[in-house]
Amino acid sequence: SQTDRCILSADQIVMQFGGLKALNRVDLQIMKGTVHGLIGPNGSGKSTMMNVLTGIYFPTDGKVNYGGILISGKTPSAIALAGIARTFQNVQLFGEMSATENILVGLHHSFGSSLWDILVANRSDSRHEANARQRAASILGFVGLSDLADEEARNLPYGKQRLLEIGRALALNPGLLLLDEPAAGLTAPDIKELTEIIKKIKGSGVTIILIEHHMDVVMSVCDIVTVLDFGQKIAEGTPAEIQGDTRVIEAYLGS
Ligand code: ADP
Ligand code: MG
The missing domain is CATH 3.40.50.300 (P-loop containing nucleotide triphosphate hydrolases)
Known part of the structure; x- marks a missing residue:
């Protein structure tokens, strides 16, 4: 109906x-x-x-x-x-964080884990955090940013920053x-x-x-x-x- x-x-x-x-x-x-x-x-x-x-x-x-x-x-x-996820009329990214970390910021809302846990997860063996990073990688792939995953957001060309914002919103699923x-x-x-x-x-x-x-x-x-x-x-x-x-x-x- x-x-x-x-x-x-x-x-x-x-x-x-x-x-x-x-x-x-x-x-x-x-x-x-x-x-x-x-x-x-x-x-x-x-x-x-x-x-x-x-x-x-x-x-x-x-x-x-x-x-x-x-x-x-x-x-x-x-x-x-x-x-309901959104992007803003003016880009609102964490400029000094990498593209991956910006996606993780979006993910921590949907996973309910602490942002700190995710951001310090490089050395961690936590399965949860590995999953978050895997999902971040797949979202970056979806918006065509795999090659720029480790770049600081502020260093991305403007068009890529907009795509990263969309990726971060998608992280909320x-x-x-x-x-x-x-x-x-x-x-x-x-x-x-x-x-x-x-x-x-x-x-x-x-x-x-x-x-x-x-x-x-x-x-x-x-x-x-x-x-x-x-x-x-x-x-x-x-x-x-x-x-x-x-x-x-x-x-x-x-x-
Ligand atoms: P659009 O996105 O279509 O360009 P906005 O929704 O931003 O328009 O704005 C609609 C109107 O509301 C405008 O006149 C704007 O100045 C006014 N406006 C928007 N937000 C505020 C606010 N927080 N305080 C006062 N006026 C506002
Ligand atoms: Mg407007």
């Missing part, structure tokens, strides 16, 4: 900052297994929605259900443990992955690689919400697209429907 397929439902979300309604009664239904685009001009409320869905903001009004469980009001770490403008600042070849990785993540069964300004990326990976403008949903449909929607075109022209 329709409800079986709906993995996340945000109902009538309001997010007020002083006199500004960054989100004004937005409904969002995310179907399992899809890539759901969230687009709109700058300041339209996209990142705010992501922050509401991940518990960084507690909505002024409205509810969020994930997998049938009410998550609005829960902490970001509780929501992450429930299976999420059911839903939120990507906030992953293609921002990337070169054309990097965008192509990112697009392939997004398709691979979808292929592995993870549902994705994608905020993105690069329309070619949106058009090639999204199954459905929701358009925000001034905190309100102004359109929703397939990429082709959205592309021809006059309200959407006007929203972008007016920005």
Whole structure:
């Protein structure tokens, strides 16, 4: 049924900052297994929605259900443990840690082990920690970073840093992955690689919400697209429907 397929439902979300309604009664239904685009001009409320869905903001009004469980009001770490992972609009890595260690930081949340145990595990014979390192290696392989596993994150080219962030989010073994403008600042070849990785993540069964300004990326990976403008949903449909929607075109022209 329709409800079986709906993995996340945000109902009538309001997010007020002083006199500004960054989100004004937005409904969002995310179907399992899809890539759901969230687009709109700058300041339209996209990142705010992501922050509401991940518990960084507690909505002024409205509810969020994930997998049938009410998550609005829960902490970001509780929501992450429930299976929602994210990347940020600005890269947030541990610059002096290696690519592998950055993935291990993501893994320690899902394994429930202490970060210290994992990070000092080089000499350890603990099976648990060996498993974590093996899983980190497999995630780095998945995002195409095997060759850079031991590099400090800050030394990676920008495009690779973005992929590492995605890898760290995948370490949580999420059911839903939120990507906030992953293609921002990337070169054309990097965008192509990112697009392939997004398709691979979808292929592995993870549902994705994608905020993105690069329309070619949106058009090639999204199954459905929701358009925000001034905190309100102004359109929703397939990429082709959205592309021809006059309200959407006007929203972008007016920005
Ligand atoms: P988008 O990601 O679509 O560019 P945002 O969600 O970042 O837009 O912002 C939507 C609106 O909410 C903007 O006007 C922004 O200035 C405002 N806003 C976002 N976060 C805050 C905050 N923490 N405090 C006050 N205003 C905020
Ligand atoms: Mg934003």
